[in-house]
Amino acid sequence: MELGLSGLASGFDWRTMVDQLVDLDRIPQRRLLREQAELFDKNSTYQSLQTELGVLKGRVEYLSEGDLFDSRKVNVGNETLVEAKIDPGATLGSHSITVSQLATASNLRGTSSIGSSLSSTSDVSALTLSSAPFRNAITDGTITVDGKRVDVTASQSLQDVFDAISTATSGAVTGTYNPSTDAIQLSSTSEIVLGSANDTSNFLQEAQLFNNGTGTVSSSKALGKIQTSASLSASIFTTAVSDGGAGAGEFKINGISIAFDASTDSLENVIDRINQSQSGVLASYDAVSDRVILTNQSTGDLGVSVEDVTGNFLAATGLDAGTLSRGQNLQFTINGGETLTSYSNTADSNVTGVSGLSLTALQTGTTTVTVESDREAIEKGINDFVSQFNKVQSFIDKHTATSTNSLGSVTAGVLNGESEVESIASQLRSIVTGEISGLNASMNHLNEIGISSSGYDNNIDVSDSSLLSESLINNLDQVKSIFQNASSGVGVQMMAFLDQQIGDEGALPDKVTRLTEQSTDIDDQMARMESLVAMRKQSLIDGFVAMELAQQKINQQMSFLSAKFSGQPAQ
Template sequence: MAGIQISGLLSNSAFDWKEVVDKLVTISRAPINTLNKEKESNLAKASALADLGTKLTELKDAMQAIRADEVFRARTVVSDNASTTWKSSSVKGSAIGSYTFDVTQLATQAQLRGASDIGGGLAATSDVSGLTLANAPTAKAITAGTFTVAGQQVTVALTDSLQDVFTKISTATGGGVTASYNPTTDRVTLTKSSGELVLGAANDTSNFLSAMKLANNGTATTTSGGALGTTKTAASLATAGLRTAITAVDGSGNGSFSLNGVSVSYNVNTDTLTSVISRINEAGAGVTASYDAANDRVVLLNEETGDLGISVSESSGGLLGALGLTSAGGGTLVRGKNAQFTVNGGDVLTSTTNTLDATAHGVTGLSVTVNTATKQTLQVESDTQTMDAAIGTFLEKFNALQDYIDEAAKVTVTSTGVTTGVLASNREVQAWAGELRRMAFNAVSGVTGGIDRLDDLGIDFDGTSSRLVVKDSGKLATALGDDPESVESLFVNSTSGLVPKFYDYLGTLGSATRSQTSRLTEANLDIDDQVAVLESRIESERTSLTNSFIKMLEAQQLAQTQNTYLTNTYFKNSSS
């Protein structure tokens, strides 16, 4: 008798129940896949809207720049002198026209020149045997080397005294030339016993002759061209060697003076002439002080040009007197000059400065800085380059926006199928592009002048495209050059101009773009919630299916075990 036969779904077969579970789960995931595709589409749309928002902002900024920068009021100034060194400028809105400036006198600065030779002499007496060349307080430091007198070389060292040099001159010339120092005039004199005295040679290495201010004059005698002693600018005022003593100080050496009403203090024991000059220049007195080493004097120069005075005051015996800057001390005021000029042949006008602005010539917004007394014609014109660039930026940003919308909303049909842009289903965005084109094409109401639409500037759409182009550049150039006011009215009329209309509308579109993006973001958050629920449900389904197949397998294994037992128990005994 044959054994009991139990067949089963899972026994001795190639059935893969795990694969079945996976396939069933995959089928259940179909809604999730659909939701994920929708999310990806939303993300692409949100990204496209963000790019669109950027282009809206760029066009909005371009329009605002036209208004904020007053582009159509920009002016340039051109001189009829191509090599002019004058600097001219005009503010926005300056009157367009031609102005001939004839400058006959430039403005100069007043200066108070202190007396020359404020320093003491080289020596108090004619005996200069104790004065070495190294310590001689001359305007220029004396150098060692050789110099030539009457064809004879004289060699000197810095350790030589001035008297030593006089002796060397006499020795070199065989007593033919004598030298002496006059303490009263602070000058050196060289005298040749006969014939013309000739000084210097091309191969001289010492500057002794120039330091002593000695030069040829065609005679037998030459004397220093000026006093030789100079002020020691780096020494304290008390030891600077000033010819006139400073006495108007207190017991500690403190004193003060006033320049244009500004007080300047000093101390004769601690301050040097250099430090006092620096203090004057930092005092805000409107003057600049300097030391003229060649003439051994101090000069005060007005910081401003024009016929303006320089006032100084101090107690008698003060520093200004010692520097020769007071009238009693020999100071000389060289008055400044006002600029003098005419405009278009009119009356002579004056200006305290060489920058001639409307307060001097009456032409609003025009400023001319002159540095030569010449005649030039200045043409104030519309700055068409700036205007053209601003319009060019507007067209560039307008076209970039239109091109982007056209591409994003494009539907392409080919033999292989249909492809659509990321915003092809967004009718609202496509309507925006149409409205912007309408705004650019239509006439603007309420403007002044004869220009009320872009076409009047030679600007129109390029065929049937959405792009604005300059079709007639000559028309645009003429309008910008001859009638910038009307162009300005077209663009920036306070209520109906292109700028305020575009600016407001673009602001609205920017808000709408952000709203659409926000809705897409919210939709994706909702999709995430739905996917989470479905994922949880599918996971439960997978678990349930897996458990069911496991139970079937266990049941079949039990049946197989029982079958084997019965066969071994009953059929084996029967056969025996």
């Protein structure tokens, strides 16, 4: 028999009675739970208030410590001519900008045709088109000479092409190569007409042969060019490239050393090395003119200095005897004043002479640039502050108020009776409605710039937006002082007050900490009480179990006696 089951021996449901007694013992715990729930609500509401005050502090900080009142906006009459940028506090005004000259970059152009000629002799019977150092590879196809089709393949020699032209024209047009000028010449007793719309080979283009209305057509420029991907020593320069014989060639551009190895580095390698250096130039190869060009990365009338140190790279590429095309400086005037000059097309305030104004010239011409206070941004900052101020006041009103329903039942807000909260509301209102000392008497209250209180609650309102706008136009410095005056400005006062309330050691964080500690204490108290309840419950159960055991024993004895008296065996 399981005596832990209530009443099996006694017939008395003592388990229910134990539960009821234990429930009575837990009444103090339930009171503590209700108290803890109230603490949770209060703590949560205090934290929410702290959050709202934090947002308000951010809005106040924007007004009192930032560059809001120095914010500017700039308008450019013709944005295709000039771009303008401004810093906070830039000098206000409208300016006529005339750009007379844009800045360009200087470049050093090496001599042209630095590659050797197609052939050193006029005999080109062994010079195949595929091996000849034309600027671009000759493509297979057809060309047209005096209306006759001529087949061209890269495997032909240059003499084969001359012979094919002669054959196609029945000997009327002959071709020769002049090694001294590195040019092909086609000759005829009558005007030569080259090409057709359906030619498929690029031979005439690569040979630089173009109609001129005569019977003699010669290449318009030297034909040979260097091989930019081959090693410098194998690139067929007119002047062979040397690195001094030890693979440690060196030259300088604008004082920056560039190393090269003639046997392993190609022109492409060296150009990449120049472009990745700190020399301040960009190198490129002009395949049409067969020359190397150095262009300054910075605009302006600036030189490019070059010097061979070991080897002759600069001499071989014609850069040491190159032509410097000087760049131009930016030249412009402001309001018809003296001509201002800048290496760059962007001129900062040190060049423009207008504090906080930078200009970037895009084209020559005249336009206007107007710098004005960004009143819209300032008004938005003020309106955002007013909105959050009222949100804080409404939050406090809601949680400190009492209400009565139709039955007369009164409900109090979570923070009702919390004097420190009501003090926050009143002190905030006092700051925004009070006089700002040290300012002109005509503008030392917020209501003098259109911000006022109704007097019926703690809220404020931009009651006269026109007055606010007018104040920002005509008295910006005074409006700034209302918020930023070092000793009594609204923003300065409110920042100090909010630091006292929500700073690291502020009143609200301290309050939240204390409420949290109270809640924790209740947890500890309820745990101790529950331990006592559990002990009492177990004691009751033990007592009733003992009673059941005693009752069981009595029942067994009664059964035995009854059996004796009745002559029946005991069960």
